[in-house]
Amino acid sequence: MTTQSTTPARAGSRFGNRQQLQQILAFAGLVVIFAFFSVASPYFLDWANVKGILLATAVTGIMALGATFVIATGGIDLSVGTGMTLCSVMTGVFLANLGLPLVVGVLGGLAIGALIGLLNGLNVAFLRLPPFIATLAMMMVAQGLSLVISGTKPIYFSDVAGFDQLAAGELVPGLPNAVLIFFVAAVLAGVTLSKTLTGRYALSIGSNEEATAISGVDVRRWKVVIYVVAGLFTGLAGVVMASRLNSAQPGLGLGYELEAIAAVVIGGTSLRGGKATILGTVIGALIMATLTNGLRIMSIPQEWQKVAVGIVIVLAVYADMLRRGKEA
Amino acid sequence: MNATNTDAREHHVPQSPALLSATGISKSFPGVLALDDVHLDLRHGEVLALVGENGAGKSTLLKLLSGLHQPDAGTMALDGAPLRPAGPRQANELGISVIHQEFHLMPDLTVAQNIFIGREPRRAGLIQDDELERRAAALFERLGIPLDPRQPVSHLSVAGQQMVEIAKALSFDARVLIMDEPTAALTETEVATLFRIVRDFVSPRTGVIYVSHRMDEVKEISDRITVLRDGRYVDTLSTDRTETREVIAAMVGRQLETGVRPDPASSDAAEREVVLAVRGLSTRKLLKDVSFDLHRGEILGFAGLMGAGRTEVARAIIGADRSTGVVEVKGRAVTVRNPADAVRHGIGYLSEDRRRYGLLLDQDLVRNVMLSSLPGMTRAGFVRDAEGRRVVAGMVDRLAIRTPSVNQTAKNLSGGNQQKVVLAKWLVRDCDVLIVDEPTRGIDVGAKDEIYGLLTSLAAQGKSIIVISSELPEVLRLADRIVVMCEGRVTSTLANADATQHQIMDLATRFGGDRSLVTTGDPE
Numbered sequence: 001m002t003t004q005s006t007t008p009a010r011a012g013s014r015f016g017n018r019q020q021l022q023q024i025l026a027f028a029g030l031v032v033i034f035a036f037f038s039v040a041s042p043y044f045l046d047w048a049n050v051k052g053i054l055l056a057t058a059v060t061g062i063m064a065l066g067a068t069f070v071i072a073t074g075g076i077d078l079s080v081g082t083g084m085t086l087c088s089v090m091t092g093v094f095l096a097n098l099g100l101p102l103v104v105g106v107l108g109g110l111a112i113g114a115l116i117g118l119l120n121g122l123n124v125a126f127l128r129l130p131p132f133i134a135t136l137a138m139m140m141v142a143q144g145l146s147l148v149i150s151g152t153k154p155i156y157f158s159d160v161a162g163f164d165q166l167a168a169g170e171l172v173p174g175l176p177n178a179v180l181i182f183f184v185a186a187v188l189a190g191v192t193l194s195k196t197l198t199g200r201y202a203l204s205i206g207s208n209e210e211a212t213a214i215s216g217v218d219v220r221r222w223k224v225v226i227y228v229v230a231g232l233f234t235g236l237a238g239v240v241m242a243s244r245l246n247s248a249q250p251g252l253g254l255g256y257e258l259e260a261i262a263a264v265v266i267g268g269t270s271l272r273g274g275k276a277t278i279l280g281t282v283i284g285a286l287i288m289a290t291l292t293n294g295l296r297i298m299s300i301p302q303e304w305q306k307v308a309v310g311i312v313i314v315l316a317v318y319a320d321m322l323r324r325g326k327e328a
Numbered sequence: 329m330n331a332t333n334t335d336a337r338e339h340h341v342p343q344s345p346a347l348l349s350a351t352g353i354s355k356s357f358p359g360v361l362a363l364d365d366v367h368l369d370l371r372h373g374e375v376l377a378l379v380g381e382n383g384a385g386k387s388t389l390l391k392l393l394s395g396l397h398q399p400d401a402g403t404m405a406l407d408g409a410p411l412r413p414a415g416p417r418q419a420n421e422l423g424i425s426v427i428h429q430e431f432h433l434m435p436d437l438t439v440a441q442n443i444f445i446g447r448e449p450r451r452a453g454l455i456q457d458d459e460l461e462r463r464a465a466a467l468f469e470r471l472g473i474p475l476d477p478r479q480p481v482s483h484l485s486v487a488g489q490q491m492v493e494i495a496k497a498l499s500f501d502a503r504v505l506i507m508d509e510p511t512a513a514l515t516e517t518e519v520a521t522l523f524r525i526v527r528d529f530v531s532p533r534t535g536v537i538y539v540s541h542r543m544d545e546v547k548e549i550s551d552r553i554t555v556l557r558d559g560r561y562v563d564t565l566s567t568d569r570t571e572t573r574e575v576i577a578a579m580v581g582r583q584l585e586t587g588v589r590p591d592p593a594s595s596d597a598a599e600r601e602v603v604l605a606v607r608g609l610s611t612r613k614l615l616k617d618v619s620f621d622l623h624r625g626e627i628l629g630f631a632g633l634m635g636a637g638r639t640e641v642a643r644a645i646i647g648a649d650r651s652t653g654v655v656e657v658k659g660r661a662v663t664v665r666n667p668a669d670a671v672r673h674g675i676g677y678l679s680e681d682r683r684r685y686g687l688l689l690d691q692d693l694v695r696n697v698m699l700s701s702l703p704g705m706t707r708a709g710f711v712r713d714a715e716g717r718r719v720v721a722g723m724v725d726r727l728a729i730r731t732p733s734v735n736q737t738a739k740n741l742s743g744g745n746q747q748k749v750v751l752a753k754w755l756v757r758d759c760d761v762l763i764v765d766e767p768t769r770g771i772d773v774g775a776k777d778e779i780y781g782l783l784t785s786l787a788a789q790g791k792s793i794i795v796i797s798s799e800l801p802e803v804l805r806l807a808d809r810i811v812v813m814c815e816g817r818v819t820s821t822l823a824n825a826d827a828t829q830h831q832i833m834d835l836a837t838r839f840g841g842d843r844s845l846v847t848t849g850d851p852e
Contacts, residue, residue, distance in 0.1 A: 195710045197702055204699055207688040214648065214685045215700040215753065216671025274690055 025319065026267055026283045033287060037294030044297055051176065053286070053293045058167075058182040059084070059241050060256060061285035064263040065189040066117075066233025068281045069226050071264050072193070074206040074273025075124065075131035077227070078257050079138035080234045083116045085253030086142040087238025092155030092248035095163060102162060109242070110235035116142060117231020121224030143254060150250040157246050167243035178240050185236060190278035192229065202226050206273020262309070263288050266316040287312065345408055347372045347535045348393070348424070348504050353402035355388055362388040365402070366561045368537075368554055370504065375526060375536040377550035377567070380579055381799055385559040386539050387429075390506055393537075394426040395419040406504070423503035427493050427510055433481045440464035440477035443496045467499055471525055487518045494525065505529060506537045511545060512635055523549055541633050542837065543572045555579055573830065580800055580829045598809060598823070600624045602659070603792045604675070604761050606645065609653035614640050614816040618653070622761065622794060627787045629807025629824070630796040632836045637816040638796045639680060642763045646670035646677045657761075671700060676759035678750050680766035680796070682743075686750040689739040693731060694720045696738050696749050700757040723752040728778060744775030751782065762786070763794040768802060780806060800829045814838050 037044040063080040070077040091109035094100045100108070116138060123134035157163045167178035193199035201222045204212040213219045242248045265271060266287055267280025291312060295305040346369040355363040363385045370376045380386050391397045393404065395413030404411040406422060413419035416426070433442050440461045441448075449459045464477035473491050481489060490510065497505060505526075511519050526536055526549060540546050546553060547567060555562040555578040562578050604622040609615055614637045622628050630638040644651035647664035654661055657673045664670045667677065679685035688696050698705060698716045705712050705719075720734045727748045731741060738749060747767065754762055764783065768776040783806060787793055797803050803810055810827050812820045812835040819835045 191710075195713075197706065197709075197711065200695070200702055200711060203691070204688055204695070207691050208684075211685050211687055212699065214646070214667050214677060214679060216668050216676070216757070217699065218666060218668035220666075221668075274688070 026280055026287070026316075029266075029316065030283055030287050030290065033290050033294065037290070037297065041294065041297045044294055047174075049293065049297065051174075051179075053289050054179040054182075055176055055244070056293060057285045057289040058176075058178040059237050059244070060259045060263060060288065061182045061282065062185050062233055062237040062240060063256060063260040064267075064281050064285050065185055065278065066230035066237075067257075067260045068189065068264050068267075068269055068276050068278060069193065069199070069202050070131065070230045071261070071269050071271060072199075072202040072206045072273055072276035073223065073226055074209070074271075075223075076135065076261070076271070077120065077230055078132065078135040079116060079120060079142055080230070080237070080260050081256030081258070082139050082143040082146065082253040083113065083231070083234045084238040084241060084256060085248075085250060086116070086146045086149075087112045087235045088242040088248040088252075089146045089150045089155060089250050091239050091242050092157065093149060095160045096155050096157055102160065105160075105163075106166070106239050109239040110232055113231040113233070113235020113238060114228050115231065116234060117228040118224065120231065121227030124227065125220040125223040139254075139257065146250040146253070150248065152250060154250065155248040157242065157248075164243055164246040167240050178244055181236070181240055185233065186278055186282050189233070189281075193276065193278055198222070198225055198229060203274055203276065206270075206275070208274075259288060260285075262313050265320075266313060268320050270320075284316075287316075346370060346405070347533075348404075348406055348411070348537075350389070350393065350404045351402055353389065353392060353399050353404070355392060355397065355399050362559050363392075363399075364559045366556065366559070368561075369564075370535040370537055371552075372535060373530055373532045374551040375530060375538055375549050377546040377553040378537055378539045378556070379541075379546060379553055379575060380556035380562075384556040384579070386556055387508065388559075389556070390426060390428075390508055390537075390539065393419070393504075393506060394424060420500050420502075423501060424506065425497035425500050425502035425504070426506040427497045427508060429508045429512070431489050431493055433489055433492060435482035436480060438478050438480055439475055439484070439492055442481055442492055443467070443477075443499055463499075464495075467495055471495060471498060471528075472521065473525075487514050490514060491518070491521075494522065498525070498529065502529075503534050504537065505534070506539075508539045509541065509634070510538075511540065511542065519545070543575060543833075544837070546575070547572060576830060576833055598623055598626065600626070603657070604645075605654075605656040605659075606641075607654040607656070609641060609644055609651055609655070611640060611644055611649060611651045611816075615644060615651065616816045618813075618816075618818055620811050620818065620821060622792045624792055625787050625790045626808050627783065627793045627795055627806050629803035629810040630794060630813065631798075631800060631803050631810055631832050632813035634798065635815075636813040636836065638813055639765055640816070641813070642677055642765055642794070642796060645763065646675055648677075671757065671759065674760035676700070676754040676757055676762050678754060678762065678764045678767060680769060682746055682750050687738045687746060690737060693724070693729075693734045693736055693738065693749060697723060697752045697756055700753050719756055720752070723755065727752055727755075727782065744771040744779075747771055747775070747779065751779070755786075759791075761792050761794070763796070765796040766798065767795065768797075768799070776802075800832055803832075804829065812836050 043049055063084060067077050067080055087109045090112045091105055094108040095102065095105035120135050120138050123129045124131050165177070167176065169177045171177055172180055193202070201212065201217055204217065205219055205223065209219060263284035264281050265284070267277065267282070267284030269276040269280060288309065291309055292305055295308055349369040351367055353363050353366045366385060366389060368378070368389065378386050378389070388397070392399050395415045395418055398412070406424070411422065413422060413424070419426070434445070437445070443464050444460055448455045450456060461477040468475050468477070473495060475488065475491060475495070481492060484492065494510065510522060514522060530536060538546070538550055550567045552564055552566055553570065553575055554564045555575065557579060565575065565578070600623045602621045603624050607619045609618040618641055620628070630641070632638050640649065643649045645655055645664070647666045647670050655664060656662065657675070662673050664673065670677070683689060688699065694713070694717050697720045702711060705716055717734055723729070724731060724734060729745050729748045729752070731745060738746060741749065767779055767783070771779070783793055783795065795803060795806050804824060804827065807824050810822045810824060810832065811818055812822065812832055814836050819838045822831070
């Protein structure tokens with residue numbers, strides 16, 4: 001029954017370095033990609049282009065922040081993409097159709113996200129559905145509802161004064177608010193993951209759910225909380241998306257969940273749960289956006305861009321597994 | 329016991345060279361010396377029983393014989409030729425078949441598919457399922473087992489699954505058949521079938537090694553008995569010429585080691601306030617009307633054989649499994665739906681399986697120890713990590729946990745230190761009632777003593793402790809009173825001063841007539 005054991009003293013001293021190594025590897029990857037495109041294309045380093053990359057990162061990045069929590073538990077959330085769309089559409093209903101005040105509409109959008117998360121969490125924790133199934137169902141429900149509620153037509157915010165400034169405005173001159181929101185959300189997510197019970201328990205559940213339960217943690221209740229947190233980020237992504245487009249596009253959203261998940265795994269978070277960092281997710285999201293942007297600037301056809309992203313996912317996760325393999 | 333059987337044996341027991349022998353075997357795992365200079369020889373045509381308490385080294389020895397592990401020292405031989413199986417597969421090919429305690433069956437495949445997995449008859453690359461079933465049917469007929477080869481294994485009772493394992497082992501041309509607690513899940517009729525199969529199997533060119541806790545079975549089926557204790561060879565006895573009592577004495581051996589807890593206050597523990605009262609605790613699968621009291625400052629021992637239901641009692645109390653019955657904490661009935669409720673009522677449980685239920689293996693000591701206590705360690709919603717690290721550092725000192733730092737990953741610690749980490753978790757949580765399940769399993773002697781000392785001093789401080797243990801000396805050393813269980817029932821509650829190992833063994837093997845209830849449950 002006793003199998004394991006490397007020499008404790010040495011493994012201990014290497015532990016801190018390893019955690020850092022994970023961050024450094026992902027960051028180095030981002031730097032390499034950045035450097036490559038800077039050399040390959042004269043337009044790449046242009047501030048307008050970099051701003052474009054950051055803007056493109058913002059929405060998937062915010063979704064990926066939420067997805068990180070679910071993945072930390074060893075679960076998966078497939079509903080973030082179309083869930084985001086439903087939040088956009090509902091924000092449109094609140095603001096454009098019902099004419100509610102801006103703050104109410106935005107909070108309403110976030111609340112819809114939380115509701116999506118709540119239902120996911122209840123299905124996973126209390127009906128004990130596998131997260132993949134529970135959120136796959138929610139993905140379809142959200143997609144359908146978006147189309148039904150909007151009558152399959154976009155909802156425009158042209159008459160809602162100031163809504164587009166949520167994303168496009170520049171509180172910090174030169175930096176679009178969407179990017180600022182992403183960074184603030186990332187800091188919030190980072191603190192939540194590493195400093196609050198929600199984050200601690202998410203990692204504990206992912207590490208060993210049974211031991212966590214036996215230790216007296218109400219695992220079912222905390223799972224619901226964790227999915228609600230993920231839902232809040234979905235809601236935030238929906239609001240930012242709507243503001244950026246100044247419209248809610250009910251047909252959008254499918255496929256975004258996979259980009260978000262890709263960003264999370266590129267950042268070194270294990271799909272088996274127990275290990276996750278927000279910094280990794282942010283870097284992962286930046287890598288995805290940088291890659292797509294750089295390839296587009298080099299006039300690589302969109303089809304090939306997808307191929308490249310796929311290859312990067314394989315490389316990133318394989319590198320991460322090699323690192324972990326040495327650990328075991 | 330069985331006249332015809334005894335007669336049949338006499339022919340096969342002449343002093344022939346050993347069929348299977350192991351000489352001077354030693355094997356250590358990190359932190360544990362599992363086997364130390366152990367001998368065993370199986371003669372042609374005999375059934376050799378291998379007995380010993382939990383942790384005596386029986387399973388390790390079986391794993392060496394079947395090639396799962398390699399010995400550090402010593403030699404093994406099959407018919408005089410050196411035996412060093414590189415793996416179970418090779419051991420099989422050499423004629424050694426092992427029936428392990430845990431089943432290794434694929435529930436969704438049929439009985440026949442399970443038996444011939446890895447050696448399916450094929451034609452043009454396609455599996456010949458009818459040929460497969462024909463062979464299985466022939467095998468069952470030869471063994472006299474009433475099983476349908478086409479049935480999925482998941483439809484079988486545990487006893488049925490055990491029979492599939494036995495048939496599978498015998499489907500190889502085995503010369504040595506090794507059985508590890510094969511009757512744990514069987515009813516009496518099935519045990520009879522098993523014994524008939526064993527007797528049919530035994531011939532001048534074969535032999536059986538039979539591992540069991542059940543003395544009556546050992547007495548009935550075996551020719552000789554080899555006894556192990558604490559990883560060492562004790563003796564080999566002739567079954568006919570040995571009383572069961574003597575076998576048990578050889579097994580438990582060091583019965584006078586320290587003996588009763590030296591704490592003078594312990595004797596009046598049973599007079600103090602009842603902290604935890606359990607009444608009529610039952611589960612669908614196993615437990616039947618379990619009742620007992622736990623007093624302040626008392627250590628209550630739970631003794632019994634594997635599968636007696638001791639762990640199930642603990643899991644039912646903490647709400648990890650469903651049960652009926654009443655649990656009272658300090659005189660008030662409480663509803664415990666899950667372990668979180670139990671912890672809220674001050675009941676902590678340290679599992680026998682610390683890797684599965686105790687530890688976050690890939691997280692550090694701070695995360696592990698603080699896991700049960702986080703809600704009390706926050707300020708404005710933020711976990712106070714510095715404080716947690718200080719508390720854990722204090723625990724590392726207090727329990728003498730050998731670790732380079734509190735940031736060490738749990739999986740890098742030795743078994744004993746891992747166990748201290750789990751204990752530390754409950755000490756920080758400061759539960760009034762602590763249930764420890766096999767607290768020293770897989771732990772070396774030094775760490776054992778430290779854990780004994782710790783539990784005793786906790787009791788002296790007024791904590792109430794339930795110790796579940798398969799090691800009788802451990803129960804006798806720690807407990808004020810001892811609850812003995814057999815097949816889900818409490819057969820007796822004894823004061824430690826009145827208890828002897830023989831008496832406990834006797835109470836723990838007081839099987840009722842209704843043994844079939846075991847077979848309706850899931851595999852353990």
